[in-house]
Amino acid sequence: MNEQWMQSPLRRAQGLGSAGAGMEHWLMQRVTAVALIPLSLWFVALLIALTGSDYNVVIAWLRAPVVTILMVLLLIMLCQHMALGLQVVIEDYVHSDRVKIPAVVAIRYACLGLAVAGFIATLHITFDR
Amino acid sequence: MGNDRRPLSPDMQIYRPQLTSVLSISHRIIGVALSVGTLLLVAWLIAVAAGSQAYSVAQSFSNSWLGLLMMLGWTFSLFFHLCNGIRHLAWDAGCGFELRTIYASGWVVLAASTALTLIAWSSSFIVVR
Numbered sequence: 001m002n003e004q005w006m007q008s009p010l011r012r013a014q015g016l017g018s019a020g021a022g023m024e025h026w027l028m029q030r031v032t033a034v035a036l037i038p039l040s041l042w043f044v045a046l047l048i049a050l051t052g053s054d055y056n057v058v059i060a061w062l063r064a065p066v067v068t069i070l071m072v073l074l075l076i077m078l079c080q081h082m083a084l085g086l087q088v089v090i091e092d093y094v095h096s097d098r099v100k101i102p103a104v105v106a107i108r109y110a111c112l113g114l115a116v117a118g119f120i121a122t123l124h125i126t127f128d129r
Numbered sequence: 130m131g132n133d134r135r136p137l138s139p140d141m142q143i144y145r146p147q148l149t150s151v152l153s154i155s156h157r158i159i160g161v162a163l164s165v166g167t168l169l170l171v172a173w174l175i176a177v178a179a180g181s182q183a184y185s186v187a188q189s190f191s192n193s194w195l196g197l198l199m200m201l202g203w204t205f206s207l208f209f210h211l212c213n214g215i216r217h218l219a220w221d222a223g224c225g226f227e228l229r230t231i232y233a234s235g236w237v238v239l240a241a242s243t244a245l246t247l248i249a250w251s252s253s254f255i256v257v258r
Contacts, residue, residue: 037214044204114168
């Protein structure tokens with residue numbers, strides 16, 4: 001992402017901020033948060049509608065194209081928001097680089113893995129049989 | 130500098146908790162706890178994709194007292210993080226920084242997340258009937 005448009009003149013002149021990075025992290029945290037407002041409310045509504053339903057009803061609901069699209073969007077936004085949030089928590093409380101850096105990388109892998117598993121399950125439900 | 134015996138600020142033992150600080154740390158702790166919810170969301174999708182047998186296992190877990198307790202905790206946590214997240218987005222936009230507004234919005238967040246939890250659960254009971 002081109003960060004120039006939100007940089008202060010001093011930052012542009014120096015070429016480095018306090019840590020040299022972080023604007024994109026901050027912005028993506030907010031962009032995903034805004035997207036998650038309607039997406040998470042939609043997901044809660046879906047769960048309420050599916051309360052006590054048997055398997056065939058659940059499958060029929062999840063196969064609707066709108067539901068598939070929204071579910072994939074929810075997984076993208078949720079896993080990205082979760083990765084960014086957990087990263088900040090680790091960076092704030094873990095001070096040793098030997099622990100911090102592997103932990104942040106592990107969080108990134110885990111969140112990506114969750115998103116991929118969620119996509120495949122969603123697509124399997126939609127296109128199987 | 131160089132004096133290790135200087136007191137740390139804020140000293141948590143003598144620092145009186147206020148609504149603002151309690152909500153701030155709760156937003157973080159609940160955000161981390163919601164990661165478990167994402168894990169369960171993906172597990173639920175995989176169970177649905179795997180077939181009716183796997184789905185009935187997931188269903189029997191979510192209908193157990195532990196499952197219901199986790200769902201109740203998850204709904205309140207989600208609504209709290211959502212409402213307080215909107216409060217944070219307002220602050221990012223530069224709104225609501227006056228002391229009275231900060232306290233008022235804090236109480237609104239607590240009331241709104243409790244109300245949304247009650248609405249979600251009562252409507253799911255109506256769906257079951």
